[in-house]
Amino acid sequence: MKVVIVGAGIVGTACAFHAASAGLDVTVVDRAPTGAGTTSRGEGNVLLSDKEPGPELVLARLSRTLWDEAGRELGAASLGLEPKGGLVVASDARGLAALGEFALRQQAAGVRAEPVDRVRDLEPHLAPGIPGGVHYPQDAQVEPVVAAVALLRAAVRRGARVHRGEVTGAVTGGAGRVTGVRTSAGAVLPADAVVNAAGTWGGEVGRRLGAPVAVHPRRGFVLVTEPLPPMVRHKVYSADYVAAVASRDAGLETSCVVEGTRGGTLLIGASRERVGFDSTMSTAVVAELAARACRLFPFLRDVHLLRAYRGFRPYCPDHLPVVGPDPRAPGVVHACGHEGAGIGLAPGTGALVTAHLLGRPWHGADPAAHTGLLPGRFLRSGGGSG
Structure with missing residues (x-):
């Protein structure tokens, strides 16, 4: 499976790390250096303490476990991971x-x-x-840009590629399925799936892919x-x-x-x-x-x-990230809208996106169980145009 991930911030690099670790053919596209956007402006929060019980807390608990796993695999120092509480x-x-x-x-x-x-x-x-x-x-901290760079380097060691450029639109095939993206340099990157991990620009990237979201x-x-x-x-x-x-x-x-x-x-x-x-x-x-x-x-x-x-x-208006496939544009999977929690939630988001791509359970939970994060919630409420 060829996967194009739009965005090289902490969420995009976590998606690349998990997807490449699962054996997928990954290309990460961003117009700026790794972690140069919102990731570079964050404090590095990995928090459970500020989340009400619900889908975000479930994702936060999974992410907290996965941060520790990444620390053991890549080295806690390479992520700036500090379990300070x-x-x-x-x-x-x-x-x-x-x-x-x-x-x-x-x-x-x-x-x-x-x-x-x-x-x-x-x-x-x-x-x-x-x-x-x-x-x-259980609260912790990472160094955001350091962690993003470490995750992307690990993904590249597993075969992922990095393409510098801005995604300007989608390539579509039969039944409106997205089969790739076009970039500002005129390149066409073929894909079986495109992951919108564009952070604050997730709404605009979603629009360019034919699947706008309220970010x-x-x-x-x-x-x-x-x-x-x-x-x-x-x-x-x-x-x-x-x-x-x-x-x-x-x-x-x-x-x-x-x-x-x-x-x-x-x-x-x-x-x-x-x-x-x-x-x-x-x-x-x-x-x-x-x-x-x-x-x-x-x-x-x-x-x-x-x-x-x-x-x-x-x-996002309901303060929850948008994670999962978009029913309006087959082949598009969103991973954005995390507000101030993106750094903490990045590993769980990457694992959940990979589970969606493969149609497999992750950590004992079917991806479909995370309905509270799916983009369809905005379509039901009339807020999908973003």
């Missing part, structure tokens, strides 16, 4: 009660969630007076501090982060997320707003994120920021 903290008693109820639902779905009364035992530099939180030992950009900022001694042990975020992730509001949503890197810098987020592909620097958002981080970790008031960067998350 996460700590979610509440600012008041009401928030703590809501966080506890959320954790109970996750525990019932198989997530390790451990209530913590003395959060400063885990993070000594937290502000005093925080009433409690929940520790998620839109959602801008976010991340701040980077000067290198510091180890000060933050886990990924630490406030409980309102979960609500910001799930919000459908087009306006600005901010919450506090702080985590360290191996290089000693701290990453501070997170913001979300739907402003199209407007990449304008917003000093107001930067100031709000910095202020929230200082309230959570007071020592940050004396720390310098090195830079702030921004990128676009591939947002």
